[in-house]
Amino acid sequence: MIEDVLQVVEQSPRIVSLGVFLSLSVLYYFLFASKSKPLDVPSYDGNVTPYGVEFLSTIEKASAEHPDSIFRLNTANYDTLVLPPKYIDEVKAAPEAKFSIGAELYTRNLGRYTLIGTVGRAHGFVNSIRQDLNRNLALTFPTLQAETEYATGTSIGDCPEWKPIAVYSAALRMVALLTGRVFIGPQLSRNEEWIGASIQTTVDTFSGSFKLWNYHWSIRPIMARLLPEIQNIHKQNKRVAELLEPVLAERLRQMSQPDFKPPADMLQFFLDNLDGKDATYQAALQSAINVAAIHTTSMNITHVIYDLAANPEHIEPLRAELEEVISMNGGVWDKNSIIKLRKMDSFIRESQRMSPPGIVSMSRRVQQDVVLSDGTKLPKGTLVACDSWSATRDSNLWENPEVFDGFRFEKLRAIPGNEAKYQFVTSSPINMHFGHGSHACPGRFFVANEIKILMAHLIQNYDIALKPGCERPQSMYNNIMILPNMEGEVLFRSRR
Numbered sequence: 001m002i003e004d005v006l007q008v009v010e011q012s013p014r015i016v017s018l019g020v021f022l023s024l025s026v027l028y029y030f031l032f033a034s035k036s037k038p039l040d041v042p043s044y045d046g047n048v049t050p051y052g053v054e055f056l057s058t059i060e061k062a063s064a065e066h067p068d069s070i071f072r073l074n075t076a077n078y079d080t081l082v083l084p085p086k087y088i089d090e091v092k093a094a095p096e097a098k099f100s101i102g103a104e105l106y107t108r109n110l111g112r113y114t115l116i117g118t119v120g121r122a123h124g125f126v127n128s129i130r131q132d133l134n135r136n137l138a139l140t141f142p143t144l145q146a147e148t149e150y151a152t153g154t155s156i157g158d159c160p161e162w163k164p165i166a167v168y169s170a171a172l173r174m175v176a177l178l179t180g181r182v183f184i185g186p187q188l189s190r191n192e193e194w195i196g197a198s199i200q201t202t203v204d205t206f207s208g209s210f211k212l213w214n215y216h217w218s219i220r221p222i223m224a225r226l227l228p229e230i231q232n233i234h235k236q237n238k239r240v241a242e243l244l245e246p247v248l249a250e251r252l253r254q255m256s257q258p259d260f261k262p263p264a265d266m267l268q269f270f271l272d273n274l275d276g277k278d279a280t281y282q283a284a285l286q287s288a289i290n291v292a293a294i295h296t297t298s299m300n301i302t303h304v305i306y307d308l309a310a311n312p313e314h315i316e317p318l319r320a321e322l323e324e325v326i327s328m329n330g331g332v333w334d335k336n337s338i339i340k341l342r343k344m345d346s347f348i349r350e351s352q353r354m355s356p357p358g359i360v361s362m363s364r365r366v367q368q369d370v371v372l373s374d375g376t377k378l379p380k381g382t383l384v385a386c387d388s389w390s391a392t393r394d395s396n397l398w399e400n401p402e403v404f405d406g407f408r409f410e411k412l413r414a415i416p417g418n419e420a421k422y423q424f425v426t427s428s429p430i431n432m433h434f435g436h437g438s439h440a441c442p443g444r445f446f447v448a449n450e451i452k453i454l455m456a457h458l459i460q461n462y463d464i465a466l467k468p469g470c471e472r473p474q475s476m477y478n479n480i481m482i483l484p485n486m487e488g489e490v491l492f493r494s495r496r
């Protein structure tokens, strides 16, 4: 009987949701109805596409019509107020008690069920990256370098002839191996179950949250128990804890020895910065950092490889720069060389400019009624974000913004006074793809090294080209996200 009911609930989510909604709405009105009125601003819907709803053309239209004022995007889950550039400074410096990144993540992705915005919001979690990982970047360099050979060997392999490679799958595996080596160390980073969980937890987290949004809030607790994606998150966390247990026990034993030298890995940073030492908690932290790190980096690398294949005239200059920098460094490819790779840095930034991860950035939940400097009132509970797309195509900022120019930023940096500007990791109001301000992605310095080490290996060891007669695989636009084509293939051939 109960199973029959659950089956109906699962198969007819909208009808069941409507019924429950109607019966609870009166109660809800009296108990919880927001005391703050929503802001009265123009609203925009997205375009329905085969992939869902996309907002790219919507934000272009809305920003053109309201370049200096707020508008609302009616997104698939939680409506977002898009703030124009004049408010960026107010949001970037605001405390969590006013504009919260954690509450936004938790709200938009239903963290109560998907766990997003829970353990990963602990102060010590972000500090483990912002302080410890970044302070130890030089130590992670040889680790990443050593793992690259294995990661590319098992993801792309030897290609005596041109061989089609599914880029996104290869990138996911390479990134899981590289980050895993730094985050957890070699005992687990090559374990296939660990790699699988590192990749799959993110997929389940976002697709689970996406599916749960289809149900009224009152039945989400039931649906969360039924949805395979949400069940998988918990199963994977349990399995990750089991795999982690012996490694953690050994680390805790080593830490009790007087001659202990702490390794520069995330396990150590988490143990140093956070109180929980048990496997379940430490596994949850590893899953949280994988959600932040693996797909974001893989998408970025996928775009870079597509752009290399589509713009092959960049490959020889990139190789020449690499060889020159290594030879100037006594034939050694190490951390001192990487900062000199200006062409490569420029190429990666241009790839991100053309294909950023989303159309908005600095997404925040307004935690209390906020009055902005010009008197605009943002009600508590609103989700806000800043338009990060418009700057990517602004002809006042960039010459021929629609054209891919891999060395655009190298040329800009060559202008006296600009040397330190326009880098891949530089966040600014015109480059917010890693966010901006106090919450700007703390992992971006690590990512920049990881992508450059991988790219250096790829261009040294492979020729890369589009398949004959094919164009660059087109990006997919879903909701406020921009995703690389996940099925796209590019040809690789080993260089002899």
Ligand code: HEM
Binding pocket: 101, 125, 126, 129, 289, 292, 293, 294, 296, 297, 300, 357, 361, 362, 363, 432, 433, 434, 435, 436, 437, 438, 439, 440, 441, 442, 443, 444, 446, 447
């Ligand atoms: C290309 C890859 C990546 C992209 C595009 C990316 C992008 C972002 C963005 C847009 C934000 C939000 C910033 C804001 O709202 O102001 C963010 C925050 C964050 N990212 Fe990344 N990220 C990447 C890789 C990583 C990696 C590898 C790590 C971990 C090593 C990481 C850890 C974090 C954390 C912990 C936060 C939250 C920071 C805070 O709350 O203060 N990210 N990232």
